[in-house]
Amino acid sequence: MLDVKLFQMxxxxxxxYEDALAPRLKRAHEKLQTGSGAGGAFTGWVHLPxxxxxxxxxxxxxxxxxxxxxxxxxxxxxxxxxxxxxRGVIDCLCSPNYNLKRKDGPNIYFVGNGLSADALQEVxxxxxxxxxxxxxISKSGTTTEPAVAFRFFREALVARYGxxxxxSRIYATTDRHKGALKSLADEEGWETFVVPDDVGxxxxxxxxxxxLPIAVAGVDIQALMDGAAGMMERCQDAxxxxxxxxxxxxxxxxxxxxxxxxxxxxxDPAFRFMLEWWxxxxxxxxGKDDKGLFPASVEFTADLHSMGQYIQEGKRLMFETVVRLxxxxxxxxxxxxxxxxxxxxxLAGKTMDFxxxxxxxxxxxxxxxxxxxxxxxxxxxxxxADLGALIYFFEYACGLSGYLLDVNPxxxxxxxxxxxxxxxxxxxxxxxxxxxxxxxxxxK
Ligand code: PA5
Numbered sequence: 001m002l003d004v005k006l007f008q009m010x011x012x013x014x015x016x017y018e019d020a021l022a023p024r025l026k027r028a029h030e031k032l033q034t035g036s037g038a039g040g041a042f043t044g045w046v047h048l049p050x051x052x053x054x055x056x057x058x059x060x061x062x063x064x065x066x067x068x069x070x071x072x073x074x075x076x077x078x079x080x081x082x083x084x085x086x087r088g089v090i091d092c093l094c095s096p097n098y099n100l101k102r103k104d105g106p107n108i109y110f111v112g113n114g115l116s117a118d119a120l121q122e123v124x125x126x127x128x129x130x131x132x133x134x135x136x137i138s139k140s141g142t143t144t145e146p147a148v149a150f151r152f153f154r155e156a157l158v159a160r161y162g163x164x165x166x167x168s169r170i171y172a173t174t175d176r177h178k179g180a181l182k183s184l185a186d187e188e189g190w191e192t193f194v195v196p197d198d199v200g201x202x203x204x205x206x207x208x209x210x211x212l213p214i215a216v217a218g219v220d221i222q223a224l225m226d227g228a229a230g231m232m233e234r235c236q237d238a239x240x241x242x243x244x245x246x247x248x249x250x251x252x253x254x255x256x257x258x259x260x261x262x263x264x265x266x267x268d269p270a271f272r273f274m275l276e277w278w279x280x281x282x283x284x285x286x287g288k289d290d291k292g293l294f295p296a297s298v299e300f301t302a303d304l305h306s307m308g309q310y311i312q313e314g315k316r317l318m319f320e321t322v323v324r325l326x327x328x329x330x331x332x333x334x335x336x337x338x339x340x341x342x343x344x345x346x347l348a349g350k351t352m353d354f355x356x357x358x359x360x361x362x363x364x365x366x367x368x369x370x371x372x373x374x375x376x377x378x379x380x381x382x383x384x385a386d387l388g389a390l391i392y393f394f395e396y397a398c399g400l401s402g403y404l405l406d407v408n409p410x411x412x413x414x415x416x417x418x419x420x421x422x423x424x425x426x427x428x429x430x431x432x433x434x435x436x437x438x439x440x441x442x443x444k
Contacts (some may be wrong), residue, residue: 006250007376008368018240025238032400038408039411042411044197045204049226061215063215068218070131071132073106075109076108077110077136077137077153079112079114079146081139082204083112086110086213087276088273088276089219089391096270096272108213109126115144124153134150135213136173139174157170167188167189170191171190171212173193173195174195175195193208200410202281202284224385227392230385231388231389231393244393247375261293266323267301268325269299274323276297279297286405286407288413291405304359316372321374322374326380327353329382333350333351334348420434
C-alpha cells in the first residue's frame with residue numbers, strides 16, 4: 001500500500017507543523033471535494049474513479065480490441081496532458097521498449113507532441129507498409145502541434161484506405177460539444193471519446209485521453225481505475241493519515257523553508273515518462289503568481305553519474321522525492337566468475353534488486369547528509385492498480401498543494417504567451433499588429 005514519509009524528518013523540519021497546517025489542508029481538501037475553490041469547475045477528476053462513464057469505458061475497451069485486431073500500429077496524436085499520461089503508463093507497465101517487445105497488439109507511436117519534421121516523417125515511414133489507426137487527442141481541438149500532425153496522418157489514412165476506409169480508423173478524443181476537432185469528427189463520422197468539461201488536460205490520464213491508448217497496449221484499465229478508486233477513498237480522510245495530505249504538507253513546508261526545486265527520482269528507467277507526466281502536473285498547477293516549486297526529475301542510478309555531483313555538493317536548492325516501486329518482476333542474480341578479474345565476486349549470487357536497494361539506501365544517506373531532504377513515496381508495487389493509486393495520489397496532492405500556495409491549480413494562463421507569439425509570427429489572421437511588433441523586435 002502506498003505510503004509517504006520524509007527521511008530524517010526532524011533534521012529538515014525540526015518544528016512541529018502539522019497542527020498549524022491542518023486547518024489550511026482541511027480547507028484545501030474541502031475545496032477539492034466540493035469544487036468550491038479557484039478553478040473549481042475543473043475538479044471533475046476528484047471523483048472520477050467512482051463516477052466515470054461506464055458506457056464510455058466499455059466503448060473504450062471495445063475500440064481498443066478493434067484496434068488490436070485490425071491494426072499493426074496505432075498513432076497517438078496529442079501534446080501535454082493529452083500525451084504524457086498515456087505514454088507514462090504504457091512505458092511503466094509494459095516497457096519503454098514496448099514496440100520491440102510486444103507479442104500481440106499494435107505498435108504505438110506518439111506524435112504531435114512537438115514540431116519536428118523529422119520525427120513526423122519517421123512515423124509516417126514506419127506506418128507506410130502496415131495497417132494502422134489514429135487516435136487524435138485534443139481537448140480544445142485547436143492545439144497547433146497535434147492539429148498539424150493529424151493533417152499528415154489523415155492524409156496518409158485516406159491515401160491508403162480511401163475516405164470511407166479511413167473513417168473507421170480514426171478515433172477522436174475531444175470535448176463533448178465544441179472545438180474544431182469535435183466539429184470535424186461529427187462531420188466525418190469518426191468515433192469520438194470525451195474529455196469531460198470538468199477535467200483539465202494534465203488531470204485527464206484516467207479519462208479516454210489516457211485509457212484508450214493504454215488499453216490498446218493491453219493494460220488492464222479496469223485495474224488501473226480500481227487502484228485510483230482505492231486511493232480516492234483514502235483521500236476522503238481529511239487527516240495526516242492520508243498520504244496525499246502528508247506529501248502536500250511536507251513539500252509545502254520544505255518550500256517555505258527555502259527549497260525551490262523538487263527532484264522526482266526513481267530507480268526504474270521504465271518510470272521516465274511518469275516523471276515527465278508528474279513535471280507537467282505540478283509545473284502547470286503550481287508555477288504561477290511568482291510561486292511554486294520547480295519540478296525536475298532524475299533517473300537513478302544513471303543520473304547519479306551526472307546530476308549526482310550537483311545534488312551532493314551544488315547549491316542547496318532542492319529536495320528529492322524518491323518513488324520506490326518495489327520488487328522487480330525478474331530476480332536476476334550476479335553470476336560467479338572463478339577468475340574474478342573484475343573483483344565483483346563479493347556480489348556473486350546477489351540479486352540486482354539487492355544491489356539496487358543498497359544503492360538506494362547509500363544515496364539516501366549521502367544526499368541527506370549533503371543537506372538534501374528526501375521524501376520517500378513507497379508505491380507498493382508496479383501493477384496497474386499500484387499505478388492507478390499513484391496517479392490519483394499525485395493528482396490529489398497537487399490540488400492540495402495549489403490551494404496551500406493560494407494559486408489556482410487548474411489553469412495555465414502562462415502557456416498562452418508563446419502561442420500568441422507563434423501565431424503572430426506564422427501570420428495567423430487576427431494577429432497582424434502583433435506580428436509587426438514581434439518582427440521589429442526580432443530584427444534588432
Ligand atoms: O494541461 C493542459 O491543459 C495542457 O497541457 C494541455 O493538455 C495541452 O496543451 C494540450 O491541449 P489540448 O488537449 O487542448 O490539445
